[in-house]
Structure formats: structure tokens, C-alpha cells
Amino acid sequence: MDLNMDLNSPHSMGTTIIGVTYEGGVVLGADSRTSTGMYVANRASDKITQLTDNVYVCRSGSAADSQIVSDYVRYFLHQHTIQLGQPATVKVAANLIRLLSYNNKNMLQTGLIVGGWDKYEGGKIYGIPLGGTLVEQPFTIGVQPGKLELKEVQCSHCSLENFWSIKYVIRRSGSSYLYGFFDQAWKEGMTKDEAEQLVVKAVSLAIARDGASGGVVRTVVINSEGVTRNFYPGDKLQLWHDELEPQNSLLDILNSPSPEPMNI
């Protein structure tokens, strides 16, 4: 943790990013909220960036760190492709990201998901969380809770006095339901549409519950035929439990014949 941070000013950078393999390729998905504290700095950001024609990366954590890492890796991969004479593999892209993340772990704070398609291995997803681990998985999610607010909080299920880890644990457990959702919903050998629908559903569920995620859902589908980008605006997403229909103005609710401003 950065000990030089002004302990009284909270600043968080929340994100939901997902990578899923299906029969013949991968689907990457992300929300679009970039927040600094309570202020949403960018409500329509694009967190899925291109490394090569066939490999993309989902960025989370510090926006600056994740951008710099992807810029370096894009440059290295470009040179590598020229030398090799053929497109780089997803594994090589993931390894380059991992080396940067691990060797600079003291300075960086970024979790990345590398996904793509190459002719040797097909569709592959690699998760590279904070410390610089490299894990190949059929699907992976990253819900970055962001940096911590310094508060005196007693952890509900353990009696830790350390304030850093307490808040982290609470925030983490708040998003862990998404892991449960995936354990139940992901199956092997899905079609492209099934996989994309799964990703959109998952991101929209996370947006509903995680204050640090929001905006629109962006997906990128990568397979042997190429890359397709899709966009799902926030108000077109399915409403989950307790979510309201979007309203133009609260005044409409107040002036409406039905006196109930909220449906309980």
C-alpha cells in the first residue's frame, strides 16, 4: 500500500472487467465508470484496449498505470510481430504484461485481463492481478475495489485492528457474489452469443451492486474471423431486484396521479 497517501482523502478507482472463453474464441467485457472518490471522472470510458490485431486487454486499477503498461506491451508486441513474421500469440502478450507488472510491483497498481485468439491455442484468457501473477483461466473476473478509505471500522467477521485490511475485506466480500454467479452460470463449450450474453449479464449485475462500477457495458469478441466491438447502453440493460425504471425527472413522479414515488 502507498504509505505516502494523504490518509484523509479517499480516492478509489472501481471497475468490473470480465474475460470468458467460448467454443472458438473469447469475449471480453467491461463497465465504463472511471471514478475518483465520489466523482465519476468519465462515465463512458473504454477499458478494453487493443494490443495487437488479435489480442486485447481489459484494464483495471490505476488508469495511468494500466495505460502505461498496455502502451509498453503494445510497442514490444509490435516489434515481436515484425521479427517473428506472424501474429503474436496471446501467451506472449500475457507474459510481457506479467513481467512488467511483477518487476514493478512496488510502483504499479493495476489488474489486467489479457484475452485473444491465435492459430495455435485458439481463444485464451489470462488474468494478471495486482502482484504480477499470471494465471490462464477459462473465465476470469476482476472487480477492483479501489484504494481504501481510512476509517475506524471493526470487521464484522474477524477482530482485526488493522484498518487497511478491514476495509479491503468488507469491500471484497461485497463483490464476491459475482464469483458465485459465474460458478453457476459458466459452462464449457458455449456459443458466441451465449458467452456474450453471459458477460453482459454479469457486468450489469456488478454495476447494480458495486458503487464503483457503472455506465455502459462494452464487449469485445475475438475469434478466428476477427474482432467485433459491441455497446450496451446503461439504460437498456435488464433491471435487477430493487432497481427503478429510469425517470426523466423526479418532478414527474411527484406530479403523477399515483402518489407512490417508490414501489416497495
Next chain:
Amino acid sequence: MSSIGTGYDLSVTTFSPDGRVFQIEYAAKAVDNSGTVIGIKCKDGIVMGVEKLIASKMMLPGSNRRIHSVHRHSGMAVAGLAADGRQIVARAKSEATNYQSVYGEPIPVKELAERVASYVHLCTLYWWLRPFGCGIILGGYDRDGPQLYMVEPSGISNRYFGAAIGKGKQAAKTEIEKLKLSEMTCREGVIAVAKIIYKVHDEAKDKAFELEMSWVCDESKQQHQKVPDDLFEEAKAAARTALEEMDAD
């Protein structure tokens, strides 16, 4: 074929009037004076063989290896000055491990051959270095299948179905061209290589020699290794019989 440079051959950084660099050609002569080295690409892998001329009867059999593993999936057979060869092998090993640690996958054979060739070429560019006096046959098995490359002292690298360097290279090339390599498995290739080496060995000029062979194929699980002992003995026996049959004619 050979001509003395007379004045233009004192340095590797000097061209002759007809556009030749004589030092590089002299380096190639060093390769031509060494024992034959051949490599063939069969349909499921690579087989390499070396005719090791034994300088002294006191030498331990199996010492003075001429075939080296560069990485798990590739190996190199060296002809010419052995010490120069060791240097190139060391460099190739270092390139291969460096590639693996940066890119996370075994170095493609094409890339390895290019790097070795660049290194050999490097030593033909500066007056304070002399060219390497050795030719390399590099065989490897990566995800694009088995591949065979040959690197000459000038730094030229080409990809081959079958290659030979050293004393008996002309005779060896003729023999290799007779083989149907695309239909041959590595097991059969090992026997063929042994026969060729025994055949091109000149009994009159050089007395004793030791055969050294290696392969990288599906049967060896795409790992570069010495040919297994039983197959090796079988190959040697077949080669000796073939030689006797020829003499009997």
C-alpha cells in the same frame, strides 16, 4: 575453386577487387577440412549425425561431443574449429533461455537460426575479430513442426531438407538427395544417416572415427536427445553391413 588473395586477404574488413571477402572464404576452408556433419528432415522430425575423427587412440569414447542441445526442443551440430563452435553454442543457449524468459514460450527455430546467423555475421564486420571457423547445422521441433537450418561462417543461414558440411559434404549431399525424406520416419532416418556417414568416411586418409547422432522427433516427444542406444547400435550395424556389401561388389 581456390585462389590466393594476395594482399586483399589480410583483414576481414577488406574487399577484393572482384567483390569477395577472402577471410570469410578461408574460414569456410577450415570447415571443409573437418569431419563430415549431416542433418536431414524426416516427416516427423530431424536427425543429425557427425563423423568425429579421432585424433588419438587414448581419447575416451563419447568425449569431445560435437552435437549440443541448445534448448529442450533444439540442437546444434558443429563442424570446423571446435572451440569456435563451443562459443556459438553458448550464445545460442543464452539466446534461447533469454527468449523463453521474456516471451514465455520456447524460441521458434526460425528465430533461433536468425539470431545465431546474426552473431556469426557480427564477427565478420570488425577488424579486431576473426570470423568463426565453423559451420552449424541446427535442428529443432517447434509448434510449426520440425525444421533444419544451416549457418555458414559468412553468416548466411538457410532452411534445408537435408544439409551436409565438412570433408565429405559433396558425397554426402549426393547420398541425401537419393533419399525420399518426406516419406521417411526418424527411425529410418537414423539408419540412413549412419549409412551415409560410414560411406563418406575416407579410410585411406583418416583412420579412426566415431559416429555421433542425435534426433528430435515425435518419438522423442519433441525433445532433442542422443539417439537411444539400441537404435544407435542397430544403425551402426546396418551401416557396417552396407559398407561390406559395397566392398564385396
